Amino acid sequence: MTALFEQIVNGTMMGAIYVLVALGLVLVFGVMEVLNFAHGVLFMTGGYLCDVFFARLTGNYPLAVALTMIALAIAGMALERGVFRRLRVNVPMQIVASLGLILMVENGAVLLFGPSALQLTVPTVRSLVRLGDLSFTVQHFVVIAAAAAAIVALYAFLHRTRLGTALRATSQNAEAARVIGIDANRIYRLAFAIAGALAGLGGALIGPLFLIFPQMGDLPLLKGLTAIVLGGMGSIPGAIVGGFAIGIIEAVSTLFITTDYRDLMVFALLIAILLVRPWGLFGVRVRGDI
């Protein structure tokens, strides 16, 4: 029972990170049918920038996180303008471009920060919360709370603002959105900016808890991709449920199967669900897709 509780807390924490990654992927995919396989490097850049802003510049963790998010929103917009807008129709080249970006940024990080991982110690990692036998760092709960706040803010933005509504409209029916005068390029830029900020938030939250290193975005990217397929590609609630589900399932599953088959468990579940619902848990069945 203790073990189950502990794993649910851990799973929720990792799930929150996956949700932040998945939301960025799904927003971009929803509006422009582009899958940014280099999304993981935005996450990783978030970790490194947070280190720069916190340890080398401000010394204030919340401020460092906010600055990181702003910087990555700008980076996201640059990516959209410079790379992905031109590759909307060419799926194979989206992959090649993403890999090029990954190589550039990951190796660039090694050039700038050296090959060994950075250890960023913020106050919330130092202090522990004791619950009976168990003990968690405060950062565990900071991650969950910050992700929850980001999700709420995103929902408010999408449903309460004109720009957010325009984004949703483009996601649901690009053609109709164009007809009613929504500037598609502006929406793409916006989606990439939000995606960048969320990825940066993820990196800035998880970096201090673990380590900051060039490949730190790979695993969250993989799980984020799995989450959006599981939840239904293009579906925002799907990404949230999918992300948390994967985090919790992979944590709890290790109580029953060995960790070297943990990924097998997640992927097998994914394929099983897709056999029953090829459009994902929350996805919409597209006309003609039968």
Added chain:
Amino acid sequence: MSDILEVEAVSKSFGGVRAVDGVNFRIAAPGVYGLIGPNGAGKTTLFDIICGRQFADSGSIRVAGRRIDRLRVHQRTRLGLARTFQECRVLQEETCLDNVLFAAQDKRLGREMLRTFARHTAPPRAVMAEAARLLDLVNLWRSRAEPAGNLSYGQRRLLEIVCSLIAQPRLLLLDEPASGINPTLLNMLRDFLQRMFAERQIVLVIVEHNMEFIMSLASHIVVMHQGRVLEQGPPAAIAASRRVIEAYLG
């Protein structure tokens, strides 16, 4: 002898809205049939259900007595049901001629695999001749080596219809063939369809908004409104029907 097309009590709902609501009609003899109705009448949904792009919630569809409503698209095609698309679909990267020859090709997987390593892979002479004749009728033979993506929209429409006809269907459904075509090509299209019908004596079902076009072409009209069949009959009777006029105005 069973009817060529038989649509019986077909219904389809989207989130509580009945797009198609118990539609019945039969087509017993070859002819050009028009399917019309105001926007949102359920024409496209019904069309999709007949072609297999969507499944009906209930009801049945038969072609020559055989139930097809649970069959997949390619199976319906192999039973002699051909269609064109509202948005006009051709293989953009292939040449005009290749588009037509591909449409004529026997696409059963086993046969294809057997032919892969056969000595002669060229299409039969009769198919080639028919392709040339049909392309020439719509004035596309001179563009035969041109990739279909380079054609004008109207030309692509004509190519799409040629492709559909070369497979010798017994039933051809055309989804708004006249939309987006200039008057010259429209006349060519009308002549071509009339000629094909005269030659082949098949069933043509045409969904259309262009009233002048459909009234001049069809021998029989089915009018849909709010998911149901409102009226059917010869064009003159339809044009005079009060209910039809009200539906379009209302």
Added chain:
Amino acid sequence: MRPRAGAVPLATGILFAAAVYLSPVLFAGSPYVLFLLTQTLCFAIIAIGLNLLLGYTGLVSLGHMGFAGIGAYVTALLMKYGMASFVPALAAGTLAAGIVGILAGMPCLRLRSHFFIIVTLAVGMMLFLFFNNLDWLTGGAAGLPGVPRPRPFDLGFTLVDPRRPVGFYLLAATLFLVVFVFQYALVRSDFGRSLAAIRQDETLAASRGVDVFAHKLTVFALSAAIAGLGGALQVLFLRAAAPQSFGFAEDINLVLIVIVGGAGSLFGPCLGALLFVALPEALRIADVFRMVLFGAALLALALFAPRGLWGLAVAAIGKLRFGKSAAAHVGHS
């Protein structure tokens, strides 16, 4: 009469085959070059397998090295433990990869474009887990050392010994050319036309009477089997199987080989294989900075050479020789 897309004149075919077969004579003094060329051929076979799927059918699979691994491990285990000789072992490996391809294809192929990419990635990682984790069977993460090379073939007039570099090269070259001709025949056949139709417009293909799922499953299985053949050959060449040779990094490498070389062209994947075997050798002491440059090169390629390097090279030479009109024409071949 019928214009054939991508038709290769007999002269080019003979020149290509001759270049492949005569390389051992050309590079007799340099076993190192021959070694790299053999590696290129192994990779090219796997790349041709993926090209059928990615280039000609438009389905991007990120897990194809997993199928190569199935072929590799089945063949390697049968040979290592003396359960089968070379030809049946290779056939078993190829077949096993094809069967796993069918099993994996059934769920994956229900999905489209990006969904499909992600699920094939998952399949590749699942297969890798088996290679890496089944210590009792595959030797696990430590790899499988001591895989024997095939015994000599007696061709009547001469003896080909795959245990010698030239002998293995000739074996690999023969299998490569067989696979190349298979690819050529397949993409030009009616089956290949149906695949091309699926790539361009799945909905239209179905309404023209193509059983889209069955066609996709068939090409997926063929593609996996060919990858399995290439993987098997590679392991026999290296005489050791390593799970990492069939892991995610190699999946990426393979997809790059095909796309950068030129997906959907006959020679593109071969060019890609040559490039991606040669490049790490040329950059043997690849420092971090060169990797940044390599990344930039990939990005530039994605943005400016949508048909890959083969498309770029043919178009450029066509331009030099025939002026602009020819270059434009080549784009559709």
Added chain:
Amino acid sequence: MASANVVVLALVAAFGSVFMTSPAGAMEKLLDIGVVTARSGPLAAAGKFQLNGFQLAVDKLNAGGGVKIGSDAYQVALKVYDTHCNAAEGASAMQRLLSVDHVPVVLGELCSPTAAAEAAVASDYSVPLILTVPTAPDLTKQGNTFLFRVNADTDQLSKALAAYVGEHHWSPLSFIAWNNDAGRGGVNGMKAMLPKDIAIGYVGYFDVGAVDFSSDVTNIRKSASRAVMLLMDEEPGALAIRQIRDAGLDIQLVGTLAMGSARFLKRLDAKYLDGMVQYSAFPPSAPVPRIEEFAKAYRARFGEEAHGFAAQSYDALLLAVKAIQAAGTASDGAAIRKALSGASYDGVIGHIQFDGNNQAHPPVYVTQWCANGTRKIDFPADLKSSCGTG
């Protein structure tokens, strides 16, 4: 398509011309030793230690006036190729070293599967390959007479530690291990060597690059283990220990040679490490003259504490040169192989002599961390010492 002809021809020519050329120039009196290692990727750090060891040995030889083979004197140089721990690249690097650079002997490698592919090429050319880091026991059991290994394999490493665990009766014992050749091999080795009365609690594997050990911590707690063994490198090791302790798990820590170093301490507080034991092929502060001397030279050259990989590699290079001298030739690999298999050499890591499988049996130590951040040797018993000497 005629242009395709041109492209095909141009490619063949270009490919040939790039790789046909071997570095020309004045090479007299230079003895090139081949090295295969990883200089990039996750194993770059390990590769650095390995290379440092080779470099130190070369410096020592050249400072002493070079090497005399027969009547000629040679300066020693390294020919280093990066294999990225990839079997295919390892094999082609070997091919290049043996057929283009014509080195008399090749040293190094980090990854067992890569080493297996390289060993086959070494045998083709009848040139010895001496491994200095890979630990899979199977490698030297393939009947390949040209493959040598100076370092202890996992079975040898595990033996002393397994006995130590048995002695203290740390049962059940859990594992967290890399899901690669080092981690999986280490777990299998320990399992085989442990006394029967030691139960296995939980075994968790993680991929290189993974950072979250919470599932392992939970399972170890659930299994009521008394000790946990960490089979991984410094970086994840430090992270795992931090997470184990932060989660409030009070358990005996058991580690590998990577964790008995000053570098490791730098990543963690001494309080996290207190009482942790690890096996080691080379305790850098041991009060043994040969180790002290090497540690000093290493610190002088590279400014940090010496590493076991460096010591093993240093010994292997000196041993290889000695074998070349004994064989009296820098070109006959078979003769060098023969000299190696009969060699008996006292190196930094201890006495090196190859058995029938060309596997050496250097001594293995168990060291323990003290509360003040120093270490002591606990095994073998004759070297047992106080804090500050491990």
